[in-house]
Amino acid sequence: MKLYNTVISGNCYKIRLLLSFLNLDYEKVSINLGDQEQKTEHFLKLNPLGQIPVLEDQGRHIHDSQAILCYLARTYDAHQLWFPQETIAMTHVLEWLFFANQRIASTLSAARAFHLIKKPNIDIENATAMSHVSLAVVNQHLKTRNWLVGESATIADIACYPYIALAHQGKIELDLYPDVQAWLTRFQQLPRFIELDE
Amino acid sequence: MKLYNTVISGNCYKIRLLLSFLNLDYEKVSINLGDQEQKTEHFLKLNPLGQIPVLEDQGRHIHDSQAILCYLARTYDAHQLWFPQETIAMTHVLEWLFFANQRIASTLSAARAFHLIKKPNIDIENATAMSHVSLAVVNQHLKTRNWLVGESATIADIACYPYIALAHQGKIELDLYPDVQAWLTRFQQLPRFIELDE
Numbered sequence: 001m002k003l004y005n006t007v008i009s010g011n012c013y014k015i016r017l018l019l020s021f022l023n024l025d026y027e028k029v030s031i032n033l034g035d036q037e038q039k040t041e042h043f044l045k046l047n048p049l050g051q052i053p054v055l056e057d058q059g060r061h062i063h064d065s066q067a068i069l070c071y072l073a074r075t076y077d078a079h080q081l082w083f084p085q086e087t088i089a090m091t092h093v094l095e096w097l098f099f100a101n102q103r104i105a106s107t108l109s110a111a112r113a114f115h116l117i118k119k120p121n122i123d124i125e126n127a128t129a130m131s132h133v134s135l136a137v138v139n140q141h142l143k144t145r146n147w148l149v150g151e152s153a154t155i156a157d158i159a160c161y162p163y164i165a166l167a168h169q170g171k172i173e174l175d176l177y178p179d180v181q182a183w184l185t186r187f188q189q190l191p192r193f194i195e196l197d198e
Numbered sequence: 199m200k201l202y203n204t205v206i207s208g209n210c211y212k213i214r215l216l217l218s219f220l221n222l223d224y225e226k227v228s229i230n231l232g233d234q235e236q237k238t239e240h241f242l243k244l245n246p247l248g249q250i251p252v253l254e255d256q257g258r259h260i261h262d263s264q265a266i267l268c269y270l271a272r273t274y275d276a277h278q279l280w281f282p283q284e285t286i287a288m289t290h291v292l293e294w295l296f297f298a299n300q301r302i303a304s305t306l307s308a309a310r311a312f313h314l315i316k317k318p319n320i321d322i323e324n325a326t327a328m329s330h331v332s333l334a335v336v337n338q339h340l341k342t343r344n345w346l347v348g349e350s351a352t353i354a355d356i357a358c359y360p361y362i363a364l365a366h367q368g369k370i371e372l373d374l375y376p377d378v379q380a381w382l383t384r385f386q387q388l389p390r391f392i393e394l395d396e
Contacts, residue, residue: 048335049301062289064296071289091260091269098262102300103247121324137246 001026002056004046006033008116010109010162011065012053013196017158018069020192022076066097069155083155092149096156099134100163107131108163111170131172135180138164142179146186153190161187166196199224200254202244204231206314208307208360209263210251211394215356216267218390220274264295267353281353290347294354297332298361305329306361309368329370333378336362340377344384351388359385364394 003019003026005012019026031037031052039050046054047063055062055071062068073083084090110127113119138160141148148156165184167174174181187193201217201224203210217224229235229250237248244252245261253260253269260266271281282288308325311317336358339346346354363382365372372379385391 048338049297060286062293064293066296067289067292070292071285074285074288087269087272088258090272091265094265094268095260095262098264098296098299099247101296102303105300106304121321123319123321126319140246 002029003027004029004031004043004054004056005052006031007197009033009052010112010166010196011051013162014065014158015053015055015068015072016194016198017161018072018082018155020194021082021158021190022072023192024072024076064101066101066155066159069097069158073155081152081154082158084150089150093154093156096148097159100156100159103130103134104160104163107134108167108170108172111172112163112166113170115171116169128170128172131167131170132176135164135167135172135174135177138183139177139179142183146183153187157183157187162196200227201225202227202229202241202252202254203250204229205395207231207250208310208364208394209249211360212263212356213251213253213266213270214396215359215392216270216280216353218392219280219356219388220270221390222270222274262299264299264353264357267295267356271353279350279352280356282348287348291352291354294346295357298354298357301328301332302358302361305332306365306368306370309370310361310364311368313369314367326368326370329365329368330374333362333365333370333372333375336381337375337377340381344381351385355381355385360394 001024003012003015005015005028031043037043038052044050046056046061049063051063053065053068055068062071070083077083083093107127107130110122111124111131114122114124114127147153148160161184164180199222201210201213203213203226229241235241236250242248244254244259247261249261251263251266253266260269268281275281281291305325305328308320309322309329312320312322312325345351346358359382362378
């Protein structure tokens with residue numbers, strides 16, 4: 001199994017987290033975003049969208065960090081705890097995956113990209129304001145729960161963790177969200193948790 | 199079954215399409231976005247994100263148009279054709295759902311919202327340019343296929359159809375994308391296809 005990835009990307013970090021939680025061996029292939037390596041003809045064959053991460057497994061290439069989480073959990077988690085397959089639980093996990101894919105990407109992730117790598121075409125005022133709207137929703141949800149869905153950590157938590165844990169790099173403070181902070185701490189205590197740069 | 203929805207929304211249209219394809223009865227509850235009815239205390243109890251569509255079924259409320267498509271197909275499509283459950287096919291369907299959820303939302307859907315309802319905070323130049331990048335990816339994919347995944351229409355096609363079919367409302371022309379145009383025509387010929395305002 002190969003993961004085309006870069007250390008700094010929160011989306012790639014999601015996949016490294018799940019691979020670690022599932023205790024799976026894989027090879028990291030480093031993609032240099034500064035050199036636009038994800039836009040080369042070779043890479044576009046792996047993912048026509050020109051984005052990392054891409055997972056290579058059994059000759060297949062899978063893109064989109066959330067889709068890769070679903071694929072890995074369905075394929076390698078024998079107990080189906082990380083991606084529950086009962087329809088209601090699965091639907092709620094998917095709601096949070098879409099939240100991570102669209103809401104977190106356009107708010108917390110965008111704010112981080114603006115401040116950390118000076119990414120252009122970002123309305124930082126709007127991204128910052130909407131980051132707080134997103135965090136308030138997550139905080140309210142976690143007031144009565146330990147995990148986003150069900151009684152144990154799922155790929156919903158993995159999909160939402162990186163850019164919330166890295167919020168400070170986008171100059172978003174978490175002081176107002178104690179339930180989010182407690183959830184981050186719980187997440188960091190999961191067996192085989194790894195840091196962004198591990 | 200109740201669908202909280204508004205006619206003009208492409209995201210709500212996705213759900214109406216699948217409900218029609220599955221030949222399911224439901225009640226439409228019209229939400230007035232002009233009055234910000236989706237941000238009222240009552241509505242936020244149905245969906246804390248303050249967005250339509252929301253599906254009410256068996257006492258549950260499900261939000262996010264893509265998650266609702268997954269829920270409906272898993273629950274009511276006995277043949278599991280609309281949302282295949284074999285892992286590889288499911289993963290590819292999910293890749294396109296995430297594409298619709300994030301890429302199409304931030305490009306074709308954003309351009310339509312800018313021109314049609316004068317939605318603020320949209321960088322129309324970037325949304326237009328990125329719409330063409332998205333369309334080129336879909337067109338290339340459809341050069342050798344009738345449907346986005348597999349041999350028949352799935353919720354991947356439903357998730358991508360509305361904002362591509364409505365591209366002209368965002369001043370995006372489809373002249374350069376003949377394979378996309380042929381796919382739109384095929385989609386419109388599906389049994390029980392309905393128009394946006396039906």
